[in-house]
């Protein structure tokens with residue numbers, strides 16, 4: 366298993382968490398997993414949508430107190 | 445050769461339809477959306493309604509999903525400051541620098557297509573739709589000053605304008621483009637129905653907070669009191685939250701209006717002096733300004749108390765956290781409504 370890149374997007378409001386994820390994913394090799402922690406409930410909608418549109422996968426979504434944690438997989442064929 | 449276009453996706457119906465018209469002609473379309481910090485997103489909603497109601501969707505992502513296209517959201521917060529602070533063509537009714545804003549965004553799209561090997565740019569503009577910003581004479585100006593020139597196609601009103609390169613080269617069939625103009629939304633709604641789009645975002649007086657009078661007044665107040673026209677992202681986010689009250693030029697209070705705002709403002713505790721009501725239920729207040737002197741602190745607490753459950757009490761206890769985050773206890777009688785000078789309230 367490759368390491369997971371962690372991103373803290375707490376307190377940021379949409380679309381900033383999406384921008385953080387996008388900018389991070391664009392710099393990673395395909396197959397990399399990124400874990401992003403957010404507090405804006407809008408991310409529950411926006412992060413899966415952005416991943417779907419851009420060809421990446423959300424492997425898991427966890428809610429922990431006030432945090433929403435997404436584990437995202439960068440797919441090989443996505444740019 | 446595949447012809448590729450980039451569409452500026454604001455999240456409104458017009459950008460959805462413009463992109464769809466071009467996609468419909470077999471052209472590959474990718475969306476870009478610029479994040480300026482002023483965009484009308486579900487921010488106030490996200491701050492105020494954590495529990496209960498459904499989180500508000502991001503309209504640009506929704507549009508991209510309807511079209512089945514990729515969407516790149518580009519953070520232009522830093523570069524956009526110059527557009528807001530020094531608009532060459534001035535402001536609209538409020539602090540909205542619409543003409544400069546369009547020139548800036550289309551200029552960014554022009555850079556983007558050059559970097560990514562795309563052929564042209566699409567926007568959802570319609571001539572004569574809004575006063576000033578989209579008058580017919582501004583359309584060539586935007587194309588020229590942005591550097592996009594004839595690579596900028598406005599599919600919804602293309603037939604009212606001279607043919608652009610995508611049309612002249614035969615990449616796009618001009619006949620299938622539209623000749624919409626004016627403020628009526630009917631042609632767009634009819635076209636949306638034709639394409640089967642429902643539940644699209646309704647235009648609500650502009651695509652950003654800068655068209656909002658109250659917001660613009662708060663931004664102008666910020667500049668006036670700093671003596672400089674400048675801002676950081678946190679400043680413009682905080683203008684979307686709470687009651688803004690400036691009882692003197694030395695400080696401003698940002699008082700949460702409900703639980704969600706208190707939670708949001710709590711995230712700024714380390715950057716600001718804060719006042720919290722201790723003896724009663726009450727909001728959190730951030731204080732923007734230099735360290736308060738005892739008199740200013742008393743006034744700030746008395747104002748905050750006005751919005752607490754102890755508003756009618758003889759004395760309310762507050763916890764003041766100073767710039768070093770040292771805590772001080774303060775007891776003050778809240779101001780009566782008539783004691784709050786309407787001039788203090790920044791509307």
Ligand code: SF4
Pocket residue numbers: 540541542543545546577650651652653654655
């Ligand atoms: S309303 Fe705002 S985002 Fe739209 S053109 Fe004007 S300044 Fe730009």
